[in-house]
Amino acid sequence: RHDSTGTRSFAGLGFRQLAFGAVNPRLAVAAAAGATQGVIEGLEDPVMANRGLYYSNDSGASWNYATVKDAGLTIDPSSATSVVYNATSRQFFASIQWHGISASTDGATCDRLNRQPGGLSPVSCPATPTTSTCLLYRGEFAVVPGRNEMYFWYVDGNNGDRLIWQTRNGGSSWTQINDDGITNCGDVLGGCGTEQGSYNLELAAVPNGQVTDLYAGAVNLYKCRITTASPSCNGSAPDTFINLTHAFGCPPSFGSIAHVHPYQHAMSFLQTNDNTRVVMYFANDGGIYRALDGYTGLLTGTCGGSNQFDSLNQKLGSITQFISFSQHPTDPNTLLGGAENNGSPATSTSQSTSSWVNVNAGDGGYNQINPDDPTQLFTANTDVSIELCDLGVDCRAQDFSSVLVVSNATVGGDSGPFFTPFILDPQNSGELLVGTC
Numbered sequence: 217r218h219d220s221t222g223t224r225s226f227a228g229l230g231f232r233q234l235a236f237g238a239v240n241p242r243l244a245v246a247a248a249a250g251a252t253q254g255v256i257e258g259l260e261d262p263v264m265a266n267r268g269l270y271y272s273n274d275s276g277a278s279w280n281y282a283t284v285k286d287a288g289l290t291i292d293p294s295s296a297t298s299v300v301y302n303a304t305s306r307q308f309f310a311s312i313q314w315h316g317i318s319a320s321t322d323g324a325t326c327d328r329l330n331r332q333p334g335g336l337s338p339v340s341c342p343a344t345p346t347t348s349t350c351l352l353y354r355g356e357f358a359v360v361p362g363r364n365e366m367y368f369w370y371v372d373g374n375n376g377d378r379l380i381w382q383t384r385n386g387g388s389s390w391t392q393i394n395d396d397g398i399t400n401c402g403d404v405l406g407g408c409g410t411e412q413g414s415y416n417l418e419l420a421a422v423p424n425g426q427v428t429d430l431y432a433g434a435v436n437l438y439k440c441r442i443t444t445a446s447p448s449c450n451g452s453a454p455d456t457f458i459n460l461t462h463a464f465g466c467p468p469s470f471g472s473i474a475h476v477h478p479y480q481h482a483m484s485f486l487q488t489n490d491n492t493r494v495v496m497y498f499a500n501d502g503g504i505y506r507a508l509d510g511y512t513g514l515l516t517g518t519c520g521g522s523n524q525f526d527s528l529n530q531k532l533g534s535i536t537q538f539i540s541f542s543q544h545p546t547d548p549n550t551l552l553g554g555a556e557n558n559g560s561p562a563t564s565t566s567q568s569t570s571s572w573v574n575v576n577a578g579d580g581g582y583n584q585i586n587p588d589d590p591t592q593l594f595t596a597n598t599d600v601s602i603e604l605c606d607l608g609v610d611c612r613a614q615d616f617s618s619v620l621v622v623s624n625a626t627v628g629g630d631s632g633p634f635f636t637p638f639i640l641d642p643q644n645s646g647e648l649l650v651g652t653c
């Protein structure tokens with residue numbers, strides 16, 4: 217789309233967030249970042265001039281490109297990954313990739329804050345930065361409604377956790393929040409910390425009386441209670457980050473009773489008029505989930521504990537993405553699939569029912585049913601990680617070989633793409649071909 221002047225094209229962009237001003241409700245600011253589709257369609261080169269911030273003074277009927285300044289200089293366009301409005305300080309705050317946090321009162325001109333959290337100093341993030349020195353790749357904000365209290369979480373270009381930071385004075389100073397409970401989340405199959413933080417990263421700050429319930433979304437959902445006694449999540453549960461979902465399994469089981477899909481992208485909440493209950497919504501790769509009361513229903517980080525999440529996906533139809541699938545050599549009822557972060561599902565009744573079971577967990581990629589012995593199922597997760605189980609569709613995650621059939625070490629230390637392709641050799645039983653980098 218083009219705005220009313222025709223001078224700015226949004227092609228190749230991904231709009232990350234939209235914020236509305238409280239003083240002028242017709243004022244909106246949008247954050248635009250580079251999108252993979254823009255690279256595919258060749259619409260990001262040569263100057264990537266459309267990234268950054270846009271503002272509208274007429275409720276979105278027309279849009280204008282905002283001026284972003286760093287050290288008094290108008291900077292080259294860069295991805296804006298998040299924008300919020302702090303109604304108490306009457307300012308918009310935006311995360312500008314490779315630069316830092318910028319603030320604006322009108323949405324038209326944004327200036328880099330003099331005080332930045334963590335390692336985002338003018339030395340490491342100059343007005344003309346290089347990606348090798350500035351640590352800010354993606355950042356996310358959360359503002360507590362009715363308070364001058366704001367949180368910022370960011371990752372570097374390698375998905376490294378650069379921590380969560382709090383400001384109670386509009387960015388004049390920042391305090392580090394302890395997120396050890398996120399880094400050491402207790403899951404046995406991965407998913408702790410900011411794995412894929414450039415893809416899944418989200419914050420929400422919910423007022424709970426004089427307390428703040430801070431929610432952090434990465435692979436899992438986490439919650440910490442900010443209190444006077446524990447102002448930086450450095451107490452014991454619930455005054456430290458607890459893992460609400462355990463999406464990739466925690467001992468002794470392979471999954472939490474929460475059964476909430478991993479890879480969190482958005483959160484929203486609404487308090488009742490008397491502020492005694494808060495309804496919460498969480499959006500992730502698997503759809504939308506709800507908690508009818510975040511105050512009393514989301515309290516435990518214990519493995520297998522019961523948090524009151526509701527799945528709202530029953531009427532969405534199938535949103536499972538299959539990477540590949542395999543057929544039984546003689547039985548048309550039996551199929552095996554790789555469903556990205558929905559594991560590796562299989563069925564032995566494809567001709568009569570629509571029911572599938574997950575034979576293996578994790579990020580299901582390429583797979584094979586051995587035509588010489590159809591009870592042998594080969595599945596794979598990310599990179600080079602081929603596993604084997606010989607129980608057919610009765611396989612479960614714990615039944616696959618504890619030692620990978622093929623790993624990085626098997627192929628001389630080589631690596632593969634996110635999903636590494638492989639096939640069984642049809643003419644040489646027991647041999648397979650793997651396509652690494």
